[in-house]
Amino acid sequence: MNKLMWGCVALVGLFAVAESLKCNTCTVGLSSLCFIGSTAECSTDQPNCFTAEAVFNATSIVNLKRKGCLATAFCNTTSTGSILTAGYTVTQTCCSTDQCNGAVAIQLPLTVALGSALVAIWSTFT
Template identity: 55%
Template sequence: MGKLIWVCAALMAVFVTGESLTCNTCRVGLAGKCLFGSSMTCSDSQPNCYWGKLAFNISRLMSLETQGCLASSLCNQTESGALLTAGYTVTRTCCSIDRCNGATSIQLPLTAALGAAILAIWSTRGI
């Protein structure tokens, strides 16, 4: 009887942990490359992997990407708005397979990441 309980407990653990997705995370990405990324296990309140893009309407070159876990109610939506005088569009695309939200990140030193961000902003202003 004791062995049966252990087998049942092991099977339950496999099914419970098997339902949580592992997703790539990225707080800031430029030009399709994640600057500071890792991976995480999604929670019940945010059960989906997502890839998001913030694009400014003033230039196609100026966009930021994010990755992580997201609530189902926010999946596969596009939102528009304005920040000061610049219009923007945010698109979030969800998926439900482990690490389906993009490739792993590259790790850049902070100075390289800041340089890339400044270069992207500078190139959109035409300076």
């Protein structure tokens, strides 16, 4: 009986690992560029791939993106907020197949990413 029980536990564990999604990740993204990206295997508490986009209300030119794994409760949601006086809207969209949240875009050094973001923001005020 013990061997049967451990065999079932091992089989369930194998299926749990085999069913984990592989998602593209992007920690820092601006428009279609990903500055810090890779792939990740999702955990059971975050079983969905997602893409999040933050769009600033004053201009739709500057939009920030993130990708990765997300809990189901946060999937397909929209929220709003503000930084200083700039309002923004964040939309999180989920999917449930391997790397369904798009390809990892070209990765650039963080200094280039920050410089590009500052130029884009600065150009909206001039």
